[in-house]
Amino acid sequence: MNMKPQEHQKRTRIKTTTPTILCACVINPRRAVWHEVQNLKGTGSIMALAGVRVIELAGLAPAPFCGMILSDFGAKVIRVDRTKVAMTVDTQARGKQSIALNLKNPKGVAVLKRLCVQSDVVLEPYRKGVMEKMGLGPDDLLKENPRLIYARLTGYGQSGSYAKAAGHDINYLAMSGLLSMLGRSSEKPYAPLNLVADFAGGGLMCAFGIVLALLERSMSGQGQIIDASMVEGAAYVGSFMWKSRSLGLWNHPRGENLLDSGAPFYDTYRTSDGKYMAVGAIEPQFYQQLIRGLGLDDADLPTQMSVSDWPQLRETFIRVFATKTQAEWSQVFNGTDACVTPVLSLDEVLSHPHNKARGSFFKDSQGEVSPRPAPVLSRSPAEPCRSRDPFIGEHTRSVLKEYGFEQGQIDQLLSGGIVECNEAKARL
Numbered sequence: 001m002n003m004k005p006q007e008h009q010k011r012t013r014i015k016t017t018t019p020t021i022l023c024a025c026v027i028n029p030r031r032a033v034w035h036e037v038q039n040l041k042g043t044g045s046i047m048a049l050a051g052v053r054v055i056e057l058a059g060l061a062p063a064p065f066c067g068m069i070l071s072d073f074g075a076k077v078i079r080v081d082r083t084k085v086a087m088t089v090d091t092q093a094r095g096k097q098s099i100a101l102n103l104k105n106p107k108g109v110a111v112l113k114r115l116c117v118q119s120d121v122v123l124e125p126y127r128k129g130v131m132e133k134m135g136l137g138p139d140d141l142l143k144e145n146p147r148l149i150y151a152r153l154t155g156y157g158q159s160g161s162y163a164k165a166a167g168h169d170i171n172y173l174a175m176s177g178l179l180s181m182l183g184r185s186s187e188k189p190y191a192p193l194n195l196v197a198d199f200a201g202g203g204l205m206c207a208f209g210i211v212l213a214l215l216e217r218s219m220s221g222q223g224q225i226i227d228a229s230m231v232e233g234a235a236y237v238g239s240f241m242w243k244s245r246s247l248g249l250w251n252h253p254r255g256e257n258l259l260d261s262g263a264p265f266y267d268t269y270r271t272s273d274g275k276y277m278a279v280g281a282i283e284p285q286f287y288q289q290l291i292r293g294l295g296l297d298d299a300d301l302p303t304q305m306s307v308s309d310w311p312q313l314r315e316t317f318i319r320v321f322a323t324k325t326q327a328e329w330s331q332v333f334n335g336t337d338a339c340v341t342p343v344l345s346l347d348e349v350l351s352h353p354h355n356k357a358r359g360s361f362f363k364d365s366q367g368e369v370s371p372r373p374a375p376v377l378s379r380s381p382a383e384p385c386r387s388r389d390p391f392i393g394e395h396t397r398s399v400l401k402e403y404g405f406e407q408g409q410i411d412q413l414l415s416g417g418i419v420e421c422n423e424a425k426a427r428l
């Protein structure tokens with residue numbers, strides 16, 4: 001996974017010099033085309049989404065993540081930014097290009113249509129009706145490119161009484177039912193960052209929908225509209241919560257069940273150096289190893305599943321964990337099946353021996369650490385771009401050229417303020 005700079009250049013070169021043929025691997029269902037694509041490269045692997053062209057309209061967090069996933073796995077992702085904006089809030093722009101385009105102007109709308117005609121996917125993160133108002137709704141775009149996959153990533157979906165309402169992760173999580181289950185005993189519901197709705201139920205689910213639609217298109221030859229609601233995506237990710245109710249897993253109030261921090265053997269504990277250990281010793285054989293590691297005698301303790309004794313058992317665990325540092329406890333439990341691990345910070349993950357051995361995190365050219373794309377595909381793994389993120393409008397000129405705009409047309413768009421170019425800033 002340690003990609004050298006030359007490898008990244010190779011990745012870029014392949015995508016930019018052979019777009020038509022590479023596109024065909026997704027567009028054309030015939031296997032022969034795929035072989036032709038493979039032969040182009042000769043050695044090594046072609047990423048799973050190589051040749052897929054994505055137009056991502058700039059959004060806040062979920063759509064940028066969706067675009068980054070597609071880019072990591074080989075798609076060419078062009079982010080459409082607004083003009084007259086100095087700085088992007090997209091921190092998930094890895095491998096993307098940026099074009100700055102004024103969509104409030106009909107000429108800007110015409111440019112976007114032209115980009116979408118030659119693309120496989122358009123990803124839009126706006127409130128219901130915004131795209132239609134600009135003349136860029138699915139009817140407008142699919143009419144011109146029936147193979148287009150039109151992905152709409154919103155909080156509440158394209159229908160229903162909330163469809164047009166503003167909202168953020170916490171609202172979608174609340175509406176999914178899941179937020180009611182999150183939080184400690186006797187405390188109010190607690191949103192685990194904006195992970196569940198924005199990213200798992202939103203960006204990731206939308207990327208999954210896009211990949212499904214691309215797969216389906218390779219058989220039908222047709223595009224389609226994806227209505228990705230973060231409420232529904234989050235709920236779907238949480239299907240287990242509904243499906244496992246029959247097991248009695250959630251019979252107690254919030255924070256008092258097996259997996260919601262109710263059980264003392266499924267919780268975190270503070271260590272003597274102010275760090276934490278995570279304990280997930282559910283099964284009896286693993287629980288026994290936890291007890292052994294803590295230096296406790298089972299005979300002195302209540303039985304593991306005696307719910308009424310959990311508060312007392314928790315107090316014992318709190319007291320014992322506080323006697324050693326995180327490093328000491330890690331050493332005690334390392335190599336056992338006690339299901340006890342250190343709670344690592346974002347800064348610590350890179351150097352943990354397990355993560356290090358797998359290359360689970362990597363540094364980009366700016367020295368910034370981030371998780372490597374998951375999952376790992378054996379023949380065609382993702383190759384995340386290591387260069388810095390694009391400036392707004394950095395690729396305006398090159399994208400327009402690539403999509404067949406003449407130099408004169410580009411100059412007119414620039415002088416009319418329909419597009420903006422920031423190549424100079426990129427060179428600084």
Ligand SMILES: C[C@H](CCC[C@@H](C)[C@H]1CC[C@H]2[C@@H]3[C@H](O)C[C@@H]4C[C@H](O)CC[C@]4(C)[C@H]3C[C@H](O)[C@]12C)C(=O)SCCNC(=O)CCNC(=O)[C@H](O)C(C)(C)COP(=O)(O)OP(=O)(O)OC[C@H]1O[C@@H](n2cnc3c(N)ncnc32)[C@H](O)[C@@H]1OP(=O)(O)O
Pocket residue numbers: 057059060061062080081082083087088089101102103104125126127130133134153154155156165166167168169170194198
């Ligand atoms: C919890 C998360 C959100 C976390 C994000 C944070 C990380 C960031 C949020 C705020 C940022 C800070 C802030 O920006 C201030 C600083 C700026 C500075 O540059 C950096 C530091 C900042 C402190 C900055 C730091 C961080 O980046 C932030 C803290 C979430 O939950 S995200 C999920 C949100 N929900 C959705 O995505 C669901 C679908 N979308 C919506 O419901 C709406 O879009 C939304 C999000 C409610 C916003 O509604 P809004 O009214 O603003 O927009 P829309 O109705 O969708 O309409 C879009 C309009 O934009 C026009 N438009 C679009 N593209 C173009 C273009 N290229 N040219 C011209 N115009 C364009 C479009 O026509 C619409 O116009 P109209 O309003 O006239 O129809």
